[in-house]
Amino acid sequence: MSSYAIHTRRARSRRTRLIAAAGLLIGVLLSAVAAPAFAHDELIGSTPAAGSAVDALPAEVTLTFSGVLLDEPGATVVEVTDASGTDLTGGDPVLDGTHLTQPLTGTASGEVTVIWRVVSSDGHPISDEFTFTVGSAVAPVETATPLPGAPMQTVDFTWLWIVIGVVVVGLGGALVAVLVARARGPRED
Numbered sequence: 001m002s003s004y005a006i007h008t009r010r011a012r013s014r015r016t017r018l019i020a021a022a023g024l025l026i027g028v029l030l031s032a033v034a035a036p037a038f039a040h041d042e043l044i045g046s047t048p049a050a051g052s053a054v055d056a057l058p059a060e061v062t063l064t065f066s067g068v069l070l071d072e073p074g075a076t077v078v079e080v081t082d083a084s085g086t087d088l089t090g091g092d093p094v095l096d097g098t099h100l101t102q103p104l105t106g107t108a109s110g111e112v113t114v115i116w117r118v119v120s121s122d123g124h125p126i127s128d129e130f131t132f133t134v135g136s137a138v139a140p141v142e143t144a145t146p147l148p149g150a151p152m153q154t155v156d157f158t159w160l161w162i163v164i165g166v167v168v169v170g171l172g173g174a175l176v177a178v179l180v181a182r183a184r185g186p187r188e189d
């Protein structure tokens with residue numbers, strides 16, 4: 001065996017390890033990029049804003065979320081009530097991507113409670129509530145009750161999907177790299 005052949009074999013062996021490492025690295029990076037897609041969306045704003053005061057009950061309340069919500073039948077629920085529990089909604093909520101608009105009707109004074117439940121872009125139901133005040137009335141005692149049928153506690157498997165994603169993509173990348181390197185590498189005669 002010539003020194004050239006030995007040199008070539010060593011070079012190829014090193015190249016195989018480099019390609020495998022690169023495949024692993026790419027897999028991990030892809031997983032890191034994909035991971036945020038598994039996270040819950042969250043409410044990032046509303047009109048009227050939570051805790052704000054407005055002169056009169058607006059024609060609608062708009063909620064803005066961090067991701068595009070899933071429009072599944074019956075999954076989107078918005079309850080808007082005054083301090084005495086009177087329903088202030090004027091029709092069904094309208095979902096448009098990251099925006100959820102709930103028409104309102106009637107008049108109100110004092111604290112208005114908005115209870116919402118939507119399906120996050122990752123398929124998980126999320127829910128919360130906030131209040132705003134109409135006029136300058138003193139805010140009365142909180143009367144909000146949980147939505148009927150709303151999950152009290154959602155088991156979150158987000159971490160599991162992230163781990164699975166990292167493992168699958170990482171192993172896949174490494175496997176492809178090894179196969180490519182093997183196909184290109186020297187054969188035993």
Ligand SMILES: [Cu+2]
Nearest residue numbers: 039040122124
């Ligand atoms: Cu989630």
